[in-house]
Amino acid sequence: MHVIEFQSAGARSVGLQAAGEPVAPISKLLEDATVRWNDRPVLLAAGAYMLATASLVEQEPIIWHEAARGLYRWDHLRVVLVQDRMLEPSGIQLYRVQLNSLTEPQESHESCNDKGSTTWDDTLRTRLLQFRAELCKAGLEQMRRHLSGRISGGQSTLQHQLVKGIVADVLTTLYMAETLPQDQYLSAKPDLPLRRVHEWIHRELDEAFRQIQRLGGGFGFLRQGVSSYIYTGQLVKNMLLTGEEDY
Numbered sequence: 133m134h135v136i137e138f139q140s141a142g143a144r145s146v147g148l149q150a151a152g153e154p155v156a157p158i159s160k161l162l163e164d165a166t167v168r169w170n171d172r173p174v175l176l177a178a179g180a181y182m183l184a185t186a187s188l189v190e191q192e193p194i195i196w197h198e199a200a201r202g203l204y205r206w207d208h209l210r211v212v213l214v215q216d217r218m219l220e221p222s223g224i225q226l227y228r229v230q231l232n233s234l235t236e237p238q239e240s241h242e243s244c245n246d247k248g249s250t251t252w253d254d255t256l257r258t259r260l261l262q263f264r265a266e267l268c269k270a271g272l273e274q275m276r277r278h279l280s281g282r283i284s285g286g287q288s289t290l291q292h293q294l295v296k297g298i299v300a301d302v303l304t305t306l307y308m309a310e311t312l313p314q315d316q317y318l319s320a321k322p323d324l325p326l327r328r329v330h331e332w333i334h335r336e337l338d339e340a341f342r343q344i345q346r347l348g349g350g351f352g353f354l355r356q357g358v359s360s361y362i363y364t365g366q367l368v369k370n371m372l373l374t375g376e377e378d379y
Contacts (some may be wrong), residue, residue, distance in 0.1 A: 155270045155277075158364050159185040159223030165263040167255055169194055174203070177229040179374045182211070183260075183367070184225050196252045200231055203252070206233075219367075222359045226367065228268035254326050257372060265309035268340050271361040272302050275347040278311045287351050298343045305340040309333050334369045341365055 136152050162185055166173045182195065195211075210230040219226060240342040269350045276299070282289040289295060312329055341362045348358055 148233075152363075155273050156266070157223060158267065158270075158361060159187070161266045161270065162224060162263055163187060165259045165266065167259055169203075174252070174256065176260065177209075178257075178371050180228055180230070181214075181371045182229050183371065184227060185223055186225065189225070195229065196254060196256055197229065197231055204231075218360070218363045222364050224364055224367075256328070257330060260368055260372060261309065261333060264266060264334070264337055264365045265306055267361045267365040267368075268302070268309075268337055268344070271305055271341065271344045271358045272299070272306075274358045274361070275344050295347065298347055302340045302343055305336045309337060316373045331373060334373060337365065337367070 162183060163173075164185055165356045166175070166188060168174065173188050173191055175184055175188065175195050177195050177197045177199075179198070184193065189206070193206055195206060195209060196202075197204055197209070210232065212228045212230070215225040216227055276290065279289045279295065284292060290299075312333060344358060345362060
């Protein structure tokens with residue numbers, strides 16, 4: 133994805149005045165989606181990677197290491213910050229997590245509640261899917277605000293049938309992302325794992341992000357604009373879907 137640099141004197145960071153009006157900063161969206169356990173944030177190490185913010189790290193988070201099936205303290209793992217310039221405007225930090233074979237988990241149980249009905253995998257993956265959907269929602273709001281004062285063919289750009297159709301398609305995807313993981317029919321089918329439902333939603337969100345960037349035209353490729361939301365959303369997908377069968 134080619135991204136246009138935008139470092140003018142009046143440039144503001146993502147989430148402040150990204151499209152002329154405030155939208156939620158990416159770092160806040162991630163923090164709002166974070167699960168807490170014993171009053172501490174729980175982060176997912178899926179594969180070898182993990183997402184965090186400076187605020188979450190300061191709270192000494194617990195890490196659910198998906199491969200090791202255990203909860204670990206931050207200082208009990210080898211956690212290395214990955215430098216990524218595209219993430220700089222977002223406040224998101226990407227870490228590579230390495231597990232020492234001698235490190236014992238703080239907790240090894242897979243249930244994240246007393247009833248044992250919900251696993252850490254499902255809970256944390258669902259929260260990150262919701263985070264990606266919120267990124268998409270914020271990106272759409274940026275586009276709507278960006279286009280709201282524009283005139284095309286003698287009428288508001290937002291009133292064109294093509295634009296309204298694209299917005300409707302994105303809203304449909306967002307509704308699906310919000311409701312499908314809790315759908316009673318899907319959850320009652322043991323032969324349809326929740327992860328497969330998530331994979332489907334991620335593919336639909338891919339298309340929604342493409343449509344948002346299409347709406348934005350050149351604005352959709354500004355590094356400190358909606359592109360940062362799109363890039364972070366793709367990073368979430370890449371972290372959660374690691375096998376060829378996931379695509």
